[in-house]
Amino acid sequence: MTEGIDDPEDVLGRYESLVDDVTAFREACARPLPAVVRVNEIEAAPDEVRAGLREEGIPFETADWHDGLLRLPEGDPGHSWAYAHGWVYGQEEVSAVPALVLDPEPGERVFDPCAAPGSKTTQLAALMEDTGLLVANDSNLGRLSALRSNAERCGVSNVLVTRSDARNFSLQPFDDEPFDRVLVDVPCSCEGTIRKNPDALADWTLDHVEGVSGVQKGILERAVEVTRPGGTVVYSTCTFAPEENEAVLDHALRNSECELVPFDLPLESRPGVTAWDGAEYDPAVERARRIYPHHNDTGGFFCAKLEVTA
Amino acid sequence: MRDDDATDGGEAPTENQPHQFDRLPATVADRDVPERATREGVVEYWRDRYGVDPAVWDGYTFWEKGAGKVWAFAADVPSPVEVEALGMTFLRTGGEHWKPTTDAVQRFGRYATADDTVVDLSRERARRFLAGGDQDLDWDGDWGYLVVRHEYGGRPEPIGVGLFLHGELRSQVPKGRRREL
Numbered sequence: 001m002t003e004g005i006d007d008p009e010d011v012l013g014r015y016e017s018l019v020d021d022v023t024a025f026r027e028a029c030a031r032p033l034p035a036v037v038r039v040n041e042i043e044a045a046p047d048e049v050r051a052g053l054r055e056e057g058i059p060f061e062t063a064d065w066h067d068g069l070l071r072l073p074e075g076d077p078g079h080s081w082a083y084a085h086g087w088v089y090g091q092e093e094v095s096a097v098p099a100l101v102l103d104p105e106p107g108e109r110v111f112d113p114c115a116a117p118g119s120k121t122t123q124l125a126a127l128m129e130d131t132g133l134l135v136a137n138d139s140n141l142g143r144l145s146a147l148r149s150n151a152e153r154c155g156v157s158n159v160l161v162t163r164s165d166a167r168n169f170s171l172q173p174f175d176d177e178p179f180d181r182v183l184v185d186v187p188c189s190c191e192g193t194i195r196k197n198p199d200a201l202a203d204w205t206l207d208h209v210e211g212v213s214g215v216q217k218g219i220l221e222r223a224v225e226v227t228r229p230g231g232t233v234v235y236s237t238c239t240f241a242p243e244e245n246e247a248v249l250d251h252a253l254r255n256s257e258c259e260l261v262p263f264d265l266p267l268e269s270r271p272g273v274t275a276w277d278g279a280e281y282d283p284a285v286e287r288a289r290r291i292y293p294h295h296n297d298t299g300g301f302f303c304a305k306l307e308v309t310a
Numbered sequence: 311m312r313d314d315d316a317t318d319g320g321e322a323p324t325e326n327q328p329h330q331f332d333r334l335p336a337t338v339a340d341r342d343v344p345e346r347a348t349r350e351g352v353v354e355y356w357r358d359r360y361g362v363d364p365a366v367w368d369g370y371t372f373w374e375k376g377a378g379k380v381w382a383f384a385a386d387v388p389s390p391v392e393v394e395a396l397g398m399t400f401l402r403t404g405g406e407h408w409k410p411t412t413d414a415v416q417r418f419g420r421y422a423t424a425d426d427t428v429v430d431l432s433r434e435r436a437r438r439f440l441a442g443g444d445q446d447l448d449w450d451g452d453w454g455y456l457v458v459r460h461e462y463g464g465r466p467e468p469i470g471v472g473l474f475l476h477g478e479l480r481s482q483v484p485k486g487r488r489r490e491l
């Protein structure tokens with residue numbers, strides 16, 4: 001059990017065999033995270049945002065690994081000019097990683113199948129310099145309306161929003177033209193968000209993990225199908241569960257036309273695990289990266305980069 | 311709402327369908343829905359009223375969803391298309407006076423070079439404007455819809471649309487975007 005968080009099943013205990021320092025891992029999970037905003041470069045440059053925050057008397061500290069991520073010791077400035085102008089977006093530091101790994105270029109065709117409420121959609125749009133085509137999809141209507149208002153506040157004009165189950169997303173409205181890059185940020189059991197949501201583990205069940213793992217496999221499979229050969233797919237979750245991470249990649253390697261490729265991260269990370277709970281995974285899953293809360297003092301995250309082969 | 315109704319594709323539309331997006335025709339000569347705005351008209355409006363260089367819109371397509379509601383999209387897809395959103399809400403073209411949206415002015419107001427339709431407020435006045443309040447204003451520029459800005463982060467930054475009439479500036483910031491700072 002970990003002091004300070006609601007974890008009746010001791011879910012964190014489940015991952016002790018995966019982490020190097022169990023005490024540091026548990027302590028980090030119980031420590032709340034500082035508020036962080038990402039500079040929305042569609043509207044302003046990091047230096048302009050810093051100047052604006054100074055004018056407003058809002059203290060901040062720039063993250064050491066990314067000039068456009070600002071930590072706010074006094075909390076989230078929802079009521080500020082910076083927000084009103086769409087210059088910043090409240091986003092957990094580690095959640096900025098997958099869009100950077102996908103690394104879309106201006107003018108490309110990019111797909112975000114599980115997009116709501118739009119943290120990564122708005123970041124992708126900025127990386128694309130608000131050009132090209134960005135298709136943001138989600139199955140949940142309420143969350144889509146949050147996505148729309150976030151995209152509007154951030155001045156995103158290259159996004160097309162659809163509502164469908166990503167497992168059978170249709171390319172038909174796009175002349176069947178495949179995407180260059182896809183960001184597969186699937187629904188998951190969210191254990192890695194425990195530092196933001198202290199009740200994230202309260203309702204954890206193995207049944208849910210197994211159910212959502214099936215959904216994740218279906219979404220990743222469809223994502224690979226709608227990506228052009230040579231295109232890139234990034235798979236990300238905020239869970240530590242191998243059932244939702246390496247097992248999903250293993251399934252894709254066996255059933256879809258794709259391979260895992262190595263990539264660099266600006267944060268300390270660990271390789272994917274090749275064995276878990278009696279299951280063995282394709283050794284290539286070691287190319288995926290696990291980000292644990294105690295290594296960089298962030299939330300927990302999982303990220304893999306795939307190249308589509310046919 | 312009838313947002314989920316299927317539409318029969320293929321034929322050219324003869325009236326506005328509220329649940330689908332139709333690309334604006336290039337010019338009046340290309341238009342098959344009477345009253346629909348045209349791309350040429352939209353580009354001229356921003357040039358003539360706000361001094362926006364037409365080249366700003368080179369990569370953009372303009373779409374209508376429901377009569378008079380124009381959206382701006384930085385890409386293109388086959389028209390018509392049934393989706394939840396396409397780019398951003400941009401312009402209301404119904405009625406005598408066209409009206410830019412808050413989204414449009416926050417995103418594209420930086421390209422406005424006209425001095426009789428762009429007004430700069432002090433921080434105190436900007437605060438009142440963002441909160442949705444009306445205020446008396448000594449202004450000898452144009453009447454009608456103005457781009458309202460203030461100095462922030464080292465540059466003049468658009469906040470939204472103001473309606474100037476009879477010495478009064480009325481904030482058009484929609485309820486969901488108002489803030490008391």
Ligand SMILES: C[S@@+](CC[C@H](N)C(=O)[O-])C[C@H]1O[C@@H](n2cnc3c(N)ncnc32)[C@H](O)[C@@H]1O
Pocket residue numbers: 113114115116117118119120121137138139140143164165166167185186187188215219
């Ligand atoms: C981890 S969240 C995405 C967060 C988002 N990418 C961001 O950065 O703001 C997962 C999303 O997947 C959506 N979702 C769940 N099942 C889905 C499905 N079968 N098809 C499409 N979206 C789905 C959920 O509604 C939820 O918004």
